[in-house]
Amino acid sequence: MAKAAIKASDSLWQEIRGEAERAVSADPVFGKAVADAVLAHDDFAAVLADLIGRRLGQDAAARARFAAFSRAAFHGQPGLIEIAGCDLQAIGRSDPAIAGLLPPLLHFKGYVALQAWRVSNWLWRHDHRDAALLFQNEASNLLQVSIHPAAQIGSSVYLDHATGIVIGANVMIGDEVTILQNVSIGRSSDLPARSPRIGRGVYIGAGATILGDIGIGAFAKIGAGTVVTSNVPGGCTAVGNPARLTNCPEPATAA
Known part of the structure; x- marks a missing residue:
């Protein structure tokens, strides 16, 4: 290797x-x-x-x-x-x-x-x-750009514009993820204090906030300014505050 x-x-x-x-x-x-x-x-x-x-x-x-x-x-x-x-x-x-x-x-x-x-x-x-x-x-x-050393980040990752990005300790980010400016990813105030898991190929728009013990599925899209505090299935688009799901594949919608 x-x-x-x-x-x-x-x-x-x-x-x-x-x-x-x-x-x-x-x-x-x-x-x-x-x-x-x-x-x-x-x-x-x-x-x-x-x-x-x-x-x-x-x-x-x-x-x-x-x-x-x-x-x-x-x-x-x-x-x-x-x-x-x-x-x-x-x-x-x-x-x-x-x-x-x-x-x-x-x-x-x-x-x-x-x-x-x-x-x-x-x-x-x-x-x-x-x-x-x-x-x-x-x-x-x-x-x-503030990324805690204890975070985990895959390969082929793109921090686009890269101003105001904050990624907390123990956040997990997969391969081929794109993150735009003013994005915050970290723990919520709820206990136990656990961090988000971002799947492969996820796109995170400018100003988005992703908090807590949640998963963002592979190839999901997080719209600009969206606040995400619950799971987003793979392939879905999350928009708004609080986030609502749209454009989900059939299996994700059914789930």
């Missing part, structure tokens, strides 16, 4: 490097920044570690510290690089406004916030909890 992940990330790295080389040739002024951010590095992991350091560190020492933590996570779990590649490719598939992988890599703060969370989650699971919470705090302060 690790060898397959390395092979896939190598292929992605060659694609990104090719885009960077073309950008340098086309625009020497912008090309200097691209060369420093991409072409100065040997592989995709090094680019990501440097990118996280640049976005979270407010001075040279902090940038080096965040980059070092990121390199440790990528070395300790090479599969994180494969997942980071899947996240990047998910943006390319989902966003019609971009062409190529270089723009979201360098300029989409949701992407770097998600990769910073992946490092924080690795730190949390390896009992470096103060460092993990530091990642969360700086991502919240500088990128406006």
Whole structure:
């Protein structure tokens, strides 16, 4: 599995490097920044570690510290690089406004916030909890994305616009989920205090709130501004406050 992940990330790295080389040739002024951010590095992991350091560190020492933590996570779990590649490719598939992988890599703060969370989650699971919470705090302060290190998030996830996103401890998010701005997902005030479980392929619109011990089924859609405090069956659309279900497949409607 690790060898397959390395092979896939190598292929992605060659694609990104090719885009960077073309950008340098086309625009020497912008090309200097691209060369420093991409072409100065040997592989995709090094680019990501440097990118996280640049976005979270407010001075040279902090940038080096965040980059070092990121390199440790990528070395300790090479599969994180494969997942980071899947996240990047998910943006390319989902966003019609971009062409190529270089723009979201360098300029989409949701992407770097998600990769910073992946490092924080690795730190949390390896009992470096103060460092993990530091990642969360700086991502919240500088990128406006706060994801608790104890959350669980799958691959090919897209944080679109990525301002005001809050994801609490123990939230579970599946693969291929898209989350827009100003979304909150976490525990309710009811006891026992448990967190939502978001299935594969779910789309969560801007300003939605999802709270409590509930499940959102695969490929469900949560409309903008919707407040969800009960289960949403797979394939359904939830809209309004409180949420009501619409466009459900026949079995879900019957259930």
